[in-house]
Amino acid sequence: MSAVTEGVVEIVSVSKNFGPTIAIDDISLTIPDGSYCCLIGPSGCGKTTILRMIAGHEETTEGHVLIGGRAVEGLEPSERGTAMMFQSYALFPHLSVADNVSFSLKMKRVGKDERRRRAMEILTRVQMDHLADRVPQQLSGGQQQRVALARALITDPKVLLLDEPLSALDEFLRLQMREELRRLQADIGITFIHVTHTQPEALALADLIVVMDEGRIDQAGTAREIFDAPTTSYVAEFMGGWNVFRGEVREVKNGTADVLTEAGETISMTGTSVAAGEHIDFSIRRDRIGVARSNGAGAAVVNGVTGVVHGIEYQGTWVKVTMAREGDAGLLVANVQEADFFGDPVAVGDPVKANWTEKDIHILSR
Amino acid sequence: MSDSLGVLLVIVGIVAVGLYQLVRSQQAQGAGRAGSMKVEVRRTRGFYVRTGVYVVFLVFLYLPILVIGILSFQGPTGGLTFPMEGWSFHWFREVFDPTYIGDFRMPWVRSVILALIVMVITTIVSFLAGLAYRRGFRFSGLIFYLVVASLIAPPFLVSMGIGIGFAKLGLLTSWWTGTLGAHLTWTLPFGVLIMLAIFSRLDRSIEEMARDQGATAWQSMRHVVLPIVFPGMIAVALFGFTLSYDEFPRSSLVTGDGNTLPVEMVAVTGTAARPSLYAVGTMTTVFSLVVIFAGFAAVYIISRRRAGALTVAGSVPEGERYGKALRGAPEQPAE
Numbered sequence: 001m002s003a004v005t006e007g008v009v010e011i012v013s014v015s016k017n018f019g020p021t022i023a024i025d026d027i028s029l030t031i032p033d034g035s036y037c038c039l040i041g042p043s044g045c046g047k048t049t050i051l052r053m054i055a056g057h058e059e060t061t062e063g064h065v066l067i068g069g070r071a072v073e074g075l076e077p078s079e080r081g082t083a084m085m086f087q088s089y090a091l092f093p094h095l096s097v098a099d100n101v102s103f104s105l106k107m108k109r110v111g112k113d114e115r116r117r118r119a120m121e122i123l124t125r126v127q128m129d130h131l132a133d134r135v136p137q138q139l140s141g142g143q144q145q146r147v148a149l150a151r152a153l154i155t156d157p158k159v160l161l162l163d164e165p166l167s168a169l170d171e172f173l174r175l176q177m178r179e180e181l182r183r184l185q186a187d188i189g190i191t192f193i194h195v196t197h198t199q200p201e202a203l204a205l206a207d208l209i210v211v212m213d214e215g216r217i218d219q220a221g222t223a224r225e226i227f228d229a230p231t232t233s234y235v236a237e238f239m240g241g242w243n244v245f246r247g248e249v250r251e252v253k254n255g256t257a258d259v260l261t262e263a264g265e266t267i268s269m270t271g272t273s274v275a276a277g278e279h280i281d282f283s284i285r286r287d288r289i290g291v292a293r294s295n296g297a298g299a300a301v302v303n304g305v306t307g308v309v310h311g312i313e314y315q316g317t318w319v320k321v322t323m324a325r326e327g328d329a330g331l332l333v334a335n336v337q338e339a340d341f342f343g344d345p346v347a348v349g350d351p352v353k354a355n356w357t358e359k360d361i362h363i364l365s366r
Numbered sequence: 367m368s369d370s371l372g373v374l375l376v377i378v379g380i381v382a383v384g385l386y387q388l389v390r391s392q393q394a395q396g397a398g399r400a401g402s403m404k405v406e407v408r409r410t411r412g413f414y415v416r417t418g419v420y421v422v423f424l425v426f427l428y429l430p431i432l433v434i435g436i437l438s439f440q441g442p443t444g445g446l447t448f449p450m451e452g453w454s455f456h457w458f459r460e461v462f463d464p465t466y467i468g469d470f471r472m473p474w475v476r477s478v479i480l481a482l483i484v485m486v487i488t489t490i491v492s493f494l495a496g497l498a499y500r501r502g503f504r505f506s507g508l509i510f511y512l513v514v515a516s517l518i519a520p521p522f523l524v525s526m527g528i529g530i531g532f533a534k535l536g537l538l539t540s541w542w543t544g545t546l547g548a549h550l551t552w553t554l555p556f557g558v559l560i561m562l563a564i565f566s567r568l569d570r571s572i573e574e575m576a577r578d579q580g581a582t583a584w585q586s587m588r589h590v591v592l593p594i595v596f597p598g599m600i601a602v603a604l605f606g607f608t609l610s611y612d613e614f615p616r617s618s619l620v621t622g623d624g625n626t627l628p629v630e631m632v633a634v635t636g637t638a639a640r641p642s643l644y645a646v647g648t649m650t651t652v653f654s655l656v657v658i659f660a661g662f663a664a665v666y667i668i669s670r671r672r673a674g675a676l677t678v679a680g681s682v683p684e685g686e687r688y689g690k691a692l693r694g695a696p697e698q699p700a701e
Contacts, residue, residue: 057574078580090575094593094672104579106589135672155579 006068006081007033007158007191009054014063016049016215023049025215026063031208033068036185036192038202041212042238047195050212051161054193055084068158078104083152084161087168089144091136091151098123098132101151122150126184142173153188160185162194166201178204199239203227211235233281233364242283243332244364249278256302263329268302271358281364288360289334291321293346294353304355305332309346321346323354377425384421431651438644446639460642461649470646473630476541480626481611483542484549488606489599492557496565496595517555521615524551529619544620549610556609557602564598597665604661608654 016024039047056077230236247261311322441452
């Protein structure tokens with residue numbers, strides 16, 4: 001068997017029930033060898049459960065998990081060629097850093113000198129060799145994480161499983177460690193499966209993003225695919241950066257379709273080939289919306305909505321303008337370029353109209 | 367006169383210590399920390415009342431022990447109370463070589479051995495109970511209430527119950543049967559409660575991680591769980607020993623022929639008491655203190671060793687700075 005495919009993870013029709021609760025509902029997924037895969041979703045969507053089933057800390061109720069082409073049912077976590085990094089790191093408080101890292105070797109009865117040598121080797125790799133004799137309580141969060149990483153990597157796994165590894169860190173550290181993780185993965189070349197609920201993190205790190213909701217996979221693809229071409233309104237809303245509209249086409253006149261949204265407003269759009277009576281979900285990217293002052297009661301806009309400024313948030317390179325749509329139809333968020341905003345800055349309460357072009361209308365499947 | 371003077375000196379001593387602490391803390395407050403705002407502490411009247419109560423409490427607690435301690439150095443012709451007829455080690459010698467009735471040597475040996483047995487059993491059973499509760503089992507709630515009930519049950523009744531029970535079974539109670547059981551009804555609740563608390567603080571993911579690292583159940587127990595709960599087990603052992611060593615009411619009706627030390631001391635008190643009783647009291651108090659001190663020292667040494675205090679200690683910020691230097695200037699969060 002070629003070594004290249006040793007880190008392939010295949011999830012085949014897997015379901016997991018905890019008593020009456022369905023945690024995972026018939027999921028199938030293939031994670032290519034050597035890729036960085038992020039499982040993302042809200043709390044309770046099942047992403048950690050999947051991770052634990054790959055690791056061997058849970059068994060599937062139905063379906064199979066294959067690692068490197070080999071079915072791993074019934075195998076102990078240490079026999080699967082995987083290593084897991086817990087969210088809490090779970091460092092052994094009674095052992096030094098070096099002893100923590102070489103623990104798995106001690107379980108395999110490797111000699112003391114050899115253990116020390118290999119521990120120092122891997123600690124050097126994560127830049128923790130100078131703290132080898134400390135105990136976990138003496139380390140900062142970022143340092144603890146690196147020790148946990150070293151401990152996982154020393155077992156020479158084919159797949160590294162990370163359960164929200166960056167959640168416990170402060171903002172600065174999170175960004176630093178993110179970079180380090182990416183570099184590490186590229187360096188070592190094994191498959192990383194990383195569970196997170198932070199969208200920018202997934203976008204930054206992953207070759208493959210899997211968006212999950214309630215035990216099912218909503219969409220799986222590259223970061224650009226997920227962000228730029230979400231297939232469902234759930235993915236669009238969850239990943240952020242979009243305004244989502246759901247509605248029904250009322251009438252089509254001269255290529256302009258009037259859509260009555262669930263919120264009760266009517267939006268006219270061009271450039272779409274829909275028929276009256278059809279249900280339609282579509283979304284517009286926040287940074288593709290232009291906001292301009294309106295003179296109050298104007299004519300209805302095409303490819304746009306009117307309303308009143310609800311909130312303004314300065315974000316340095318752009319300004320987040322939240323608009324209350326007319327007729328109490330909800331909020332629209334536009335990320336306006338800083339220069340554009342300050343050309344004619346609007347204030348909360350000003351009547352405005354928001355516009356987009358027809359090519360920026362993204363149709364969602366459901 | 368030396369009698370009342372002696373007692374007076376003790377009281378004065380305690381009060382003096384209390385006042386000294388008071389003054390010192392006031393000074394520390396007044397001096398303030400360098401460079402910080404001066405914090406003005408207004409001592410309310412309530413504070414002095416509370417301090418007064420505390421001093422009285424200390425006196426009440428320790429005065430009897432100190433008085434007994436003083437009286438144990440009673441002269442050879444002296445009696446059980448003041449005045450002191452000279453000072454001597456006569457009564458200490460009497461304990462080891464008794465000329466009167468009231469031989470405390472065997473009872474002391476029994477108490478020590480019994481306490482050791484109780485200590486071992488309590489520690490092992492409490493540890494196992496902690497594991498069992500961690501896992502969860504049927505009727506665990508009921509058993510927990512029974513364990514707590516054992517603490518609340520009046521000890522004399524427990525003793526009587528065991529005594530009657532043995533009699534009905536046609537068995538003779540002795541210090542290593544009935545008394546052992548009676549002591550365990552007292553020490554096991556303490557031990558189990560302590561181990562429950564200790565185990566509840568032990569993160570489950572630690573054991574899972576051990577398994578992830580390839581440890582078998584036994585390896586996980588030996589290399590991970592045991593070392594982590596070990597200080598707690600020393601605490602349980604300490605409780606087991608001292609609770610058994612000092613135990614009276616539960617033992618009173620079940621020691622049979624051979625009394626434990628506390629039972630013997632009480633038995634002697636009504637009839638043949640001599641200052642040798644005080645000498646035994648003093649020695650046994652010192653003995654208990656030594657045991658407790660040894661227990662704490664063991665825990666202290668273990669935790670210091672684990673905290674890495676015996677290795678070269680640097681400061682955490684230093685380590686972080688080193689890491690930052692390697693990676694270059696920190697990035698600004700720009701989301």
